[in-house]
Amino acid sequence: MPESRSLPPRNLSLGCVAIFLVLWGCAAARHALLQSNAYDLGLFDQWIWLVSRGLPPISSMEEVHILADHGAWALYWAAVPYRLLGSVQWLLASQAAALSFTALPLWWVGRQAGLSPKLCWLGCGLWWLQPVVFNANLFDFHPEVWVMPALAGCYWASRAQRPWLWFGLLLLLLGCRDGLVLVVAGLGLEQALRRRWVWAGAAIGLALGWLALLNRWLYPLLKGSDAGPKAAGALFSYLGDSLDQVLLNMLTRPDLLLQHVDWSGGLVYLLLISVAVAPFWRRVSLPVLAGAFPLVLVNVLSEEAPQRTLVHHYSLPIAVMVVVAAMDGLALQPRQPVPWRRFGWSVVCWAALAKPWFFTGPYLERVNQLPAIREAIAAVPAEARLSTTSYLVPQLSQRQQVSFPRTRRDTTRLEQLDALLLNPKDPGWGSSRARQQELLREARAAGWSCRRWSNGLELCQNDAPEGRS
Numbered sequence: 001m002p003e004s005r006s007l008p009p010r011n012l013s014l015g016c017v018a019i020f021l022v023l024w025g026c027a028a029a030r031h032a033l034l035q036s037n038a039y040d041l042g043l044f045d046q047w048i049w050l051v052s053r054g055l056p057p058i059s060s061m062e063e064v065h066i067l068a069d070h071g072a073w074a075l076y077w078a079a080v081p082y083r084l085l086g087s088v089q090w091l092l093a094s095q096a097a098a099l100s101f102t103a104l105p106l107w108w109v110g111r112q113a114g115l116s117p118k119l120c121w122l123g124c125g126l127w128w129l130q131p132v133v134f135n136a137n138l139f140d141f142h143p144e145v146w147v148m149p150a151l152a153g154c155y156w157a158s159r160a161q162r163p164w165l166w167f168g169l170l171l172l173l174l175g176c177r178d179g180l181v182l183v184v185a186g187l188g189l190e191q192a193l194r195r196r197w198v199w200a201g202a203a204i205g206l207a208l209g210w211l212a213l214l215n216r217w218l219y220p221l222l223k224g225s226d227a228g229p230k231a232a233g234a235l236f237s238y239l240g241d242s243l244d245q246v247l248l249n250m251l252t253r254p255d256l257l258l259q260h261v262d263w264s265g266g267l268v269y270l271l272l273i274s275v276a277v278a279p280f281w282r283r284v285s286l287p288v289l290a291g292a293f294p295l296v297l298v299n300v301l302s303e304e305a306p307q308r309t310l311v312h313h314y315s316l317p318i319a320v321m322v323v324v325a326a327m328d329g330l331a332l333q334p335r336q337p338v339p340w341r342r343f344g345w346s347v348v349c350w351a352a353l354a355k356p357w358f359f360t361g362p363y364l365e366r367v368n369q370l371p372a373i374r375e376a377i378a379a380v381p382a383e384a385r386l387s388t389t390s391y392l393v394p395q396l397s398q399r400q401q402v403s404f405p406r407t408r409r410d411t412t413r414l415e416q417l418d419a420l421l422l423n424p425k426d427p428g429w430g431s432s433r434a435r436q437q438e439l440l441r442e443a444r445a446a447g448w449s450c451r452r453w454s455n456g457l458e459l460c461q462n463d464a465p466e467g468r469s
Contacts (some may be wrong), residue, residue: 005207008107008108012103012107013194015103016104017100019100019128020097020100020101021096023096023099023100023137023171024097024225025114026137026138026356026359027092027095027096028270030138030363032367032379033363033364033370034391035363037391037393037394037428038061038390038393038394038404038429038430039061039140039429040391041091042393042397043062043069044075044142044143045088045141045394045397045398046060048066048091049086049399050066051075051078051079051082052083061393064223068222068223069217070179071178071214071219072143072175072176074143074175075120075143078090078091078094095137095141095145095189098146099133099136099148100128102127102152103124104123105156106123106127106152107123107237107329108153109123109155109156109159109324109327110123110124110187110331110452112160113321113327113330113331113334115331115334116335116341119330119452122330122338123330125316125343126326126343127320130319130322130350132310132312132313132316134350134354134355135150135311135321135353135354135355136312136313136316138355138358139312139313142313144180144313144316146182147172147173148317150172151169151317152320153165154169154173155288157169158187158196158199165391166199167206171206174207174210176224179295179298180317181207181208181211182295183291184203184204184206184207184210185203185204186205186294186295186321188203188206189204189290189293190287190290190291191203192204193286193290215243235301235302235307236301236303238259238260238302239253239256257301260303261300262308269300270296270300272308272309273310273315274322276346276349276350276353277322277323279342279345280326281322282329284328285325285326287322288325288328289321292318292321292322295318296318299314303415311355366391368455369423369426370455372454372457376429376457376459377396380419380421380459380461381461382399383399383400384461385400385401385402385417386399386402386418386420387402387404387412387419387420387421387422388403388420388421388422389421389422389427389431390428390431391428397420401416401417404428407432407435410435412439414446417462418461418462419459419460420459420460420461421457422458423458424436425437425455425456426455426456440458440460443460443462444460448461
């Protein structure tokens with residue numbers, strides 16, 4: 001068996017298992033401390049639970065079909081373990097496993113480039129030390145995380161001249177989020193820079209074809225004739241309210257970009273995504289780095305500031321690319337000693353930009369509420385149509401109707417509910433004290449039975465038989 005495809009060393013596999021357990025433990029602890037949210041853990045948990053029960057997979061929070069969100073058909077796979085045991089831990093564990101075991105295809109990429117085992121270990125360490133890896137693991141759940149090993153595998157497959165495997169991995173990427181068309185297009189751009197025109201055309205054509213399929217057929221079918229990718233209206237409203245308008249204005253109205261883009265924030269973002277691994281890059285790294293250009297550009301141009309941070313998942317594919325670029329730089333001297341100073345710099349960057357310290361403060365703010373909240377959750381009937389706070393949604397999302405009262409564009413109506421579980425003292429993300437107090441007053445006035453805990457939590461239920469129709 002060629003060395004680049006040989007089994008990784010046993011210690012690396014054990015290391016992946018250990019890091020998986022650490023990441024899963026952190027995510028599970030955050031969830032248990034009531035720091036997960038309706039968006040996005042509760043949202044995906046409800047969708048997948050509905051699929052696993054053979055119910056229409058339409059979110060009661062978004063009122064959209066599971067495929068109308070981001071075209072992520074891979075979510076249907078998660079319904080299989082949900083049939084055995086409906087638990088949000090499947091999502092948290094699978095996400096942690098994907099992040100940890102991405103090191104294995106990166107090892108193969110390193111061996112393929114001729115790196116010594118020690119330098120391959122270094123490449124794996126650079127991946128695990130990407131701040132966005134740790135932070136994305138904590139930021140609820142997002143299906144594109146599942147395919148980070150596949151993204152790393154794309155580099156191995158292209159360099160091993162395995163076109164069908166490479167193309168299959170590209171299809172897998174697209175099955176986890178529509179936004180990954182930017183990554184697939186970026187991989188095509190890299191191939192073009194290497195003058196591999198057939199490979200480049202295949203990747204770019206696949207990206208454009210998938211985008212057209214979603215925009216012209218799937219989204220209009222599931223959401224209506226005016227539907228389109230979320231990015232069109234939500235991220236680039238200054239460029240238009242449809243994908244076609246956004247793309248046209250990007251090309252023909254550069255003045256709009258100059259007026260609305262936060263260029264200083266963009267420069268800071270570029271620094272954040274590169275600072276930990278830039279010392280490892282060399283000129284030979286440029287084709288791989290160029291592949292990140294479409295995703296970086298969209299993140300910089302977006303109106304949504306979270307796309308330019310390392311706290312969220314939006315930059316996770318870039319982390320794979322910058323590590324592969326670093327390994328290409330190391331391959332210029334594949335038998336060199338481990339550059340411990342540069343690796344130490346990556347450790348310092350992780351300590352500064354990753355968020356483990358959240359467990360020493362921000363994630364502990366609801367510890368004192370846990371006994372009351374557990375008691376209240378146990379009192380909510382499994383079939384009840386429920387409105388609760390955003391941080392309790394993922395604790396109660398395995399039901400046909402769950403929502404949270406919003407400050408803006410709230411559609412919560414008492415006649416459509418069986419229960420309210422709210423805490424005006426701690427209304428959570430997207431809600432407000434005033435809105436929750438208003439709903440609780442309406443429930444009491446309607447004769448609902450209510451129970452209040454000392455921390456401000458209140459559970460109101462409609463005991464009338466018609467309330468459960």
